Every structure is written in C-alpha cells, then in structure tokens.
Amino acid sequence: MKRYRWLQADWPISMRALGKRLKARPFGSDVSHGFVIDRVRDDLLEGRYIERIEYTDTVTDPFGVELAFERVEFRQSSFRATPSGPGLELRDPPRSVQSLLNRLSEASDFEVAITAQAVDVLAWSAKFQSLAELTSVVDSLQVNSLELEPGIRAKIVIKGDRDVRSSCTTLTGPRKFSMEKIQLRFTKPSIGTIIFGNTASASLGVDDPEERILEALRDSLPR
Amino acid sequence: MGGTLAENEHTAHQAELLASELFSEFFWSKLGPTNHDWPCEDKERHQVATHPCDVVYYYDEPYAARQTYVHCDLKSYAKGTITAAAVKAAVESLAKQVACAERSEEWRKLHTHDNVTFSVSGLLFVYNHDGEYEADFQKNLMHIAPESLQLPRGSKLFVLGPKEIFWLDNIRADIQQMRGKSNPEVPAPEFCFFFHPQLMRRANLQVKKAKAATLETLTSPIIILEHRDPRRSHQRGVIVFYSRPGDTVDEFMYLIDTMRKYELLDENTSVKVKTLGASPISSPTFQKAQLQYIEGLTGAGVDTDLGEYVKAIRYEPMRETRSVYSNIDLGTWS
Numbered sequence: 001m002k003r004y005r006w007l008q009a010d011w012p013i014s015m016r017a018l019g020k021r022l023k024a025r026p027f028g029s030d031v032s033h034g035f036v037i038d039r040v041r042d043d044l045l046e047g048r049y050i051e052r053i054e055y056t057d058t059v060t061d062p063f064g065v066e067l068a069f070e071r072v073e074f075r076q077s078s079f080r081a082t083p084s085g086p087g088l089e090l091r092d093p094p095r096s097v098q099s100l101l102n103r104l105s106e107a108s109d110f111e112v113a114i115t116a117q118a119v120d121v122l123a124w125s126a127k128f129q130s131l132a133e134l135t136s137v138v139d140s141l142q143v144n145s146l147e148l149e150p151g152i153r154a155k156i157v158i159k160g161d162r163d164v165r166s167s168c169t170t171l172t173g174p175r176k177f178s179m180e181k182i183q184l185r186f187t188k189p190s191i192g193t194i195i196f197g198n199t200a201s202a203s204l205g206v207d208d209p210e211e212r213i214l215e216a217l218r219d220s221l222p223r
Numbered sequence: 224m225g226g227t228l229a230e231n232e233h234t235a236h237q238a239e240l241l242a243s244e245l246f247s248e249f250f251w252s253k254l255g256p257t258n259h260d261w262p263c264e265d266k267e268r269h270q271v272a273t274h275p276c277d278v279v280y281y282y283d284e285p286y287a288a289r290q291t292y293v294h295c296d297l298k299s300y301a302k303g304t305i306t307a308a309a310v311k312a313a314v315e316s317l318a319k320q321v322a323c324a325e326r327s328e329e330w331r332k333l334h335t336h337d338n339v340t341f342s343v344s345g346l347l348f349v350y351n352h353d354g355e356y357e358a359d360f361q362k363n364l365m366h367i368a369p370e371s372l373q374l375p376r377g378s379k380l381f382v383l384g385p386k387e388i389f390w391l392d393n394i395r396a397d398i399q400q401m402r403g404k405s406n407p408e409v410p411a412p413e414f415c416f417f418f419h420p421q422l423m424r425r426a427n428l429q430v431k432k433a434k435a436a437t438l439e440t441l442t443s444p445i446i447i448l449e450h451r452d453p454r455r456s457h458q459r460g461v462i463v464f465y466s467r468p469g470d471t472v473d474e475f476m477y478l479i480d481t482m483r484k485y486e487l488l489d490e491n492t493s494v495k496v497k498t499l500g501a502s503p504i505s506s507p508t509f510q511k512a513q514l515q516y517i518e519g520l521t522g523a524g525v526d527t528d529l530g531e532y533v534k535a536i537r538y539e540p541m542r543e544t545r546s547v548y549s550n551i552d553l554g555t556w557s
Contacts, residue, residue, distance in 0.1 A: 134424075
C-alpha cells in the first residue's frame with residue numbers, strides 16, 4: 001500500500017532554484033537532517049527529506065535491572081514539488097511532516113505558504129474513473145458527522161459487493177454529513193483498491209509500476 | 224570510455240563505432256559531447272569527483288509526450304575480461320551516473336534540449352570485440368541487488384550484452400542489405416519507422432514523430448520495422464524481427480496472433496518474419512503454425528480473409544553477419 005498526500009504550495013522560485021537551495025542543505029553522515037535531491041526539471045523537483053533520530057531504549061529486566069540500548073532510526077519523507085497543480089506531493093509521509101514543511105519553507109525564505117487541501121472525494125473519484133480508463137466500483141464509503149438529531153452525530157462505514165453510493169444516499173437522506181473516505185475497487189485486469197481521503201490523500205493498493213494510476217490521480221485532483 | 228578494465232584506446236573505440244552505426248539505424252540521435260567527464264553531484268556517497276560520459280542518445284517516446292535521453296557506458300571487452308565483478312562494478316557506476324544526470328545542471332546543459340519533458344535512462348553496452356564470449360551474459364547480472372544501485376525511484380537501467388548486441392547488429396545489417404538491393408525490399412530511412420502498437424491501456428501518442436525503437440523494444444523478443452514504399456503508392460510493409468528459437472508451433476501461433484492483435488494483418492500490408500540462428504526446423508514449424516492458426520479460426524476447409532492474410536506471411540531466417548574491427552586499421556586511419 002503506497003500513500004500519497006497533496007498540499008497546496010505556490011513556489012515563489014523556480015524548481016531549479018529550489019533544487020539549488022535544497023542541495024545546499026544536504027543529508028550526510030555528519031548531520032541530523034537534510035535533503036537528498038533525486039530529480040530536477042524545469043517543471044518538477046523530486047527529493048527526500050531525511051531525519052536521523054537517535055534515542056536510548058531502556059528495558060527493565062525481571063529483577064529490576066535497567067538495560068539501555070542506543071537506537072538509530074531514519075525517517076524519510078519523499079516529496080515532489082511542482083510549479084503547477086497542488087504544488088507539493090508527499091509519498092508515504094511519516095505521521096508528522098511538520099519538520100519537512102518547515103525546512104521547505106526555510107529554503108524558500110519563508111515565502112511559500114504550504115496549506116492542507118480539502119477535496120470532494122466523490123468528485124475526485126468520479127473524475128479519476130473517467131481519466132484512468134479502468135473498470136472500478138465504489139465498494140466502500142466512510143461518512144462522518146452524520147447528523148441524526150441536533151447535537152447527535154454518527155460515523156458510518158458502508159461496505160458492499162457492488163456500488164454502495166445509492167445505499168449511502170438512501171441512508172443519509174436529507175441529513176448533513178461529510179464524506180471522509182471512498183474506496184474504489186478495480187476489477188480485472190488490474191486488481192486492487194484506491195482509498196481517496198478528503199484531505200487530498202490517496203492510498204494505492206494496486207500495482208502501478210509505471211505510475212499511470214498515480215498520474216491519473218494527480219490529473220483528477222480537484223483544483 | 225570509463226571502465227575498470229584495461230582497454231586500449233582503439234579497442235574502446237570499437238564499441239563506440241558499433242554503437243554509433245547500430246543506434247543510428249534504430250533512429251536514435253546523439254546530443255552533446257562524447258567521451259567527457261562531468262562533475263559528480265553527490266561526492267560524499269559516490270566517492271568520485273567526476274563521472275564519465277561516453278555518449279548520450281535521445282529519442283521520442285511513443286507512449287508519452289516526452290523524450291528519453293540514454294546515458295551510455297560503452298564497454299569493449301575481450302572474452303576473458305567479461306567477469307561478474309567487472310559487470311557489477313560497471314552497472315553500479317552507471318547507476319550513479321544516471322542518478323547524478325537526473326539532477327545535474329551541467330549534464331542537462333550539455334545533453335538535453337531546452338523546454339522538453341524528458342526522462343533519463345542508463346545503458347550499459349558490453350561489446351565482446353573478439354567475438355568469442357559464449358557464456359550466458361545475463362548470469363553476470365543475477366548477483367546485483369537492485370537496492371545496491373543508487374538509482375532514483377522510477378529510473379531505468381538497461382544492459383545489452385554480447386548476444387543482444389550481436390542480434391541488434393544483425394538487424395541493422397539486414398535492414399541495410401534489404402535497402403541496398405537492386406530491387407530494394409525496404410525504402411529509404413525517411414519512409415521507415417519502428418512499430419509501437421496501440422495498447423489496451425497505453426495509447427501510442429506520437430505515431431509519426433516517435434520513429435525510433437525504444438529501449439524496451441530493443442530488449443524485447445519482437446522488433447517490428449514498418450515502412451511505406453513511395454514507389455508503390457506508399458504500400459505498407461512490416462518486417463518482424465523475432466529473436467526466439469522458433470522450434471515449436473505454439474510459439475509461432477502466438478507470434479501470428481500477436482500480429483493480428485497489433486492489426487498488422489490486412490490486404491494492404493506485406494508481412495515478413497525474420498529470425499536469427501533459429502532452430503533448423505523453424506521454416507516448416509512456421510508453415511505448420513500458419514496452417515494450424517488458419518484451421519483454428521473456423522475449422523478446416525473454410526476460407527476466410529484473415530486466413531488469406533496469415534497465409535501470405537513470409538518467413539525468412541536471416542544470414543549471420545558479424546562486424547569485426549581491426550585495431551591496426553583504427554590506429555592507422557583515425
């Protein structure tokens with residue numbers, strides 16, 4: 001399962017200039033965090049932000065003796081910056097990406113505003129279905145804040161062996177709700193799923209070696 | 224001509240000459256200087272100050288509106304010097320070169336067009352100049368762990384060994400031979416292009432512009448040259464170069480079916496299948512496959528249009544040609 005998230009970023013500098021600035025903050029054996037640039041073009045920059053995290057793991061044995069182990073972890077955040085579209089794509093991001101966003105902001109002299117995107121997952125998935133030319137069906141939905149009565153809300157997951165959208169409409173009726181996630185299941189020849197999230201995130205559980213599905217996801221993302 | 228093995232200047236030049244003749248026939252173009260060094264972008268990890276560059280070719284991609292730049296490392300080895308260690312070192316070095324080319328301003332200025340969307344691929348070209356290497360070259364690649372190559376995600380690296388180069392060189396020679404006959408079977412290059420089918424999920428976007436054989440085509444068992452002869456009111460002809468042994472009927476039935484799916488079989492197209500060093504019984508096997516395929520369409524004794532097109536496919540094993548260069552001659556005339 002590969003996870004992607006898109007954030008709105010309007011870069012004040014060209015991708016090549018951004019590449020040069022990030023290259024001046026490289027990750028290496030003597031620093032605790034920095035960038036590795038993988039690919040630079042006029043219209044995109046791909047790279048990774050790597051953090052080296054060192055900590056001491058303490059374990060107490062059955063007799064109360066403390067054992068300490070030095071641990072080292074590397075946290076990588078792959079990203080793709082583009083001057084058009086959402087501006088920033090994160091691939092398999094860690095739980096917190098604040099550090100990456102701070103460093104990117106610092107590299108562009110704090111002139112870039114990186115903001116979260118809220119998208120309509122139904123519109124996104126429908127556009128994706130028409131672009132990707134793959135047979136797929138919406139077999140799962142997650143609805144949040146469904147107002148049952150004033151002040152009483154429900155969070156519901158609807159699953160089925162066929163398209164569940166009409167059942168969802170029947171269930172929600174005229175009530176207020178927010179559509180949080182939607183799952184598309186591919187039928188042959190591609191087998192797998194994509195989960196669309198309303199924070200402009202997507203989880204791909206489908207083989208996509210040439211990233212054509214990913215390309216369709218980017219192109220169908222509501223602006 | 225970077226390499227870890229001892230190569231004398233003229234031996235190294237042999238690979239360069241062969242690659243130049245070979246890839247121009249497949250419609251690849253050169254861009255930028257050859258045999259130069261350019262600064263490494265990641266000196267700490269790569270442990271070098273500069274990377275070598277033998278030559279960079281480019282071609283238009285049929286399935287995407289972009290160009291592919293092929294950063295080549297051309298090696299010319301004698302039989303005894305093609306070892307797993309040498310190949311591994313060459314592959315690892317090439318991977319680093321490709322990783323740096325992806326982000327180097329200098330490499331981009333020297334080797335790419337402005338305002339073009341492109342991708343960079345690496346090609347290790349291992350030419351056996353004494354022609355005596357007979358072992359399975361691909362075994363040398365089995366011990367290379369992909370994760371040990373410091374390639375960026377999505378980058379591709381191709382390796383052509385002695386056998387693959389021999390096959391491609393024979394295709395080149397065969398095309399030139401057919402073109403040079405008193406009654407040419409293949410028209411001039413401007414009327415030829417390599418065929419890339421319309422696929423289920425990938426459209427060939429640049430049928431006219433993307434004439435070149437892609438790296439994927441060159442490393443596949445079927446390479447198809449399409450031509451439109453201007454002297455015969457642009458009649459369509461296709462030559463299917465097939466690298467497999469051709470010793471079973473099923474294999475050829477699959478090939479015929481592939482041609483049908485690619486829409487190469489019709490009344491206005493002449494189709495010729497060519498093999499190299501195929502099984503001694505490949506001709507009768509192909510004939511049998513044609514008959515079985517026709518029978519499989521509607522049963523015996525029923526004539527169909529498609530059956531006629533299948534019957535009209537010509538099969539012709541190629542004559543082996545080996546390009547041999549002399550270091551003395553190269554040293555005398557260069």
